[in-house]
Amino acid sequence: MPHGSLPSADQLKRAAQIVEGRYESAKRNLKALVGFRRPLRIQTYRGFGSPNDLRVSGRVLEDKPIADPEEDHSWWQNMRSMYRHWQTDEVSGCRIACEFHGRRQTALTDEEGYFEFRYRFAEALPDGAFHTATLSLPPQAIRQAGPVQATSFNLVPSATAQFGVISDMDDTVIRSYASNFWKIARLTLLKNARTRLPFEGVSAFYNALAAGTHSDWAESPTSRDPDIDPVVPPNPIYYVSSSAWNLYELFRVFLRVNGLPDGPILLRDLGIDANQFIAGGHGHKLEKIERIFASTGDLPFVLIGDSGQDDPKLYRDAVARHPGRVKAIYIRDVRDRTRFDVRRIAREVTADGVPMKLVPDTVAAANHAAQLGLIDAAHLPAIREDRRGDRLDATGESAERQETV
Template sequence: MSRPHAASIVEDAWNSRMNSVLASRGWTPRAVGHTGYGSTDFVRVLGRVLLSRHPEEVTIDAKRLPDSGEDVGQELGPEPRVRGWRAFLTAQLMNAEVDVRIGDVVHRTSSDRSGYIDLTVTGHDLTPGWHEVTITPVGGISAQAPVQIVGPSVRFGLVSDIDDTIITTALPRPLIAAYNTFVLTEQARNIVPGMAPMYRELLGDHPGAPIFYLSTGAWNTEDTLNRFIHRHGYPAGALLMTDWGPTNTGWFRSGQQHKRVTLHRLAKEFPQIQWVLVGDDGQHDPKIYGDFARDRPDVVRAIGIRELTTTEQVLSHGLPVSNEGFAPRVRRPVPVVRAPDGYGLLRQLRAVLAQG
């Protein structure tokens, strides 16, 4: 077994020391629930354990079980003017024992070195649809986490990128992540025209079908992104994010590798589903999706690429993009459609999907 990277050793030592100091001052473990998913065979529960100074504190919770199409913007009320950097002022509790209640059964697990919970349980009594599970750190405050159980008859699903696909900021790529995360208030993020209606219509054609929002962004921004998604009418679905901290092999995680691994995991977990993959041409989505379609053409129904404007392309790359991954006159295993917004993509995707 190889020795952990120096960055992770330093981070673990710092977090361990911080946990001890805060616990000695009366800070309490508090669970945070992220949206999970599963099938009738398994359920994946996602969350985090933090140390809280005030046990009675309540965080804004945009996660709710989807229902009959209520006006989510009305339900959430005025959008909070919260700077993104506040989401990173957290004290994660590493290696904390946690009880996860799924239905009537309690499962014991523990948080990882960054406080995250990622528990997969095989065998449960949850029916297809949306449910809530309870995450309770031992001696701490519980949180509810929504999970979507996909029925065995579902044959269609969506995977969507986030930055420049459903959210646009028109900033240079090196600054987008930092600016979105640390500076912008939530109401300053802009939607990409037509994407929310496209997702609603495609999922409306396939009742019970899931959507996954696949991003290289940090888990700390999950609450903010969930509020954005609900407020602007995007369908509810699990956000599959990353931890930006050091790993056992280096200073930073590979965002591209995260997306590749997640796509293959979804294909394995839902072998009956044909996926429509949606991204943009301003980063690595064409290459990642193209490689996945080449490896698994049996599970990819179509790829939709949102074309960035010239300004967005220059800001994203600094020079024109060469359609990485989708060179002209190269035979591709699955259909690829392109348009500048969701309205154009929907027309083309409907034509592709109608072909059977």
């Protein structure tokens, strides 16, 4: 490099990869030297695919005990648990096996501990089901009580689905204040999956979308654990977020305790990779949408997001790339500064034949969805009631006021 010149982005990226790799290697060697090695665990992520092509994914980590979240946990307990979610000790180069429909594959985890298996079938899998895969690790030279196994649930939507739903999480389903660093940091660190609040009416609205015009489908009960007994709704729902995979457990429990429909949760890796200095970014959401579209034939979709980040632009790109695949777009209005630009994008997309609505709340989106025939109008009273009654305290103070920070 010439004297006085600045390093290029590629050089900085390579240097960061080297530093990260050496740090992780030194940490592993130190643990081996002092004999401090925790048992391993397999973190599975709910997969998805088509009857002929399906992927199973997850991560191998050192097992750190993390208490199940409770509503009465103190801020200190929440912060300690969240620290353990973020400060993961991933296991790279670990051989893992996957058994799926009588077929066995093996793979090595990557530098961040991630793995993915892809299965293709000449004879189609049954649709409208969560298919189970069994993952296992070979015996480890560590303190291990027994075999390491985990079960992965992988969605193949029903062939009779009327449409699918792709929804953002932060500031669309769960209150996050994602455009305000200090607010999202405080919520993430000091609250847990049981004390973070949904937007009013979201549970009833999403269950109405999942039902479509299948009026005989019941809402998802909050007492059921979807990682033991997931239920495929008539219309599949995919949750796509720019949050890190470290928050997977928070989102998983949040969906369950708030009675939202079961579905894959697709997040991003924040590590350093060969393509970007910090891997991920909002562009990953469009990549995930592309994968969902590719796995669902010609099934149309409803896209739901918020105005705080890049959802309107990403959804506009999805419409342009996949003509005829998007029935409607709902953008929750959460940021004054972006309102003008979002309205401009909404006019462009609507002029191309796909209604994009900037909505102040869930009820406004539900009213429009009922007009389009996406949901049964009979669900509207329940959505309005859910909006009024969601998480009111004994004095009638609104949840939004309680969680404003």
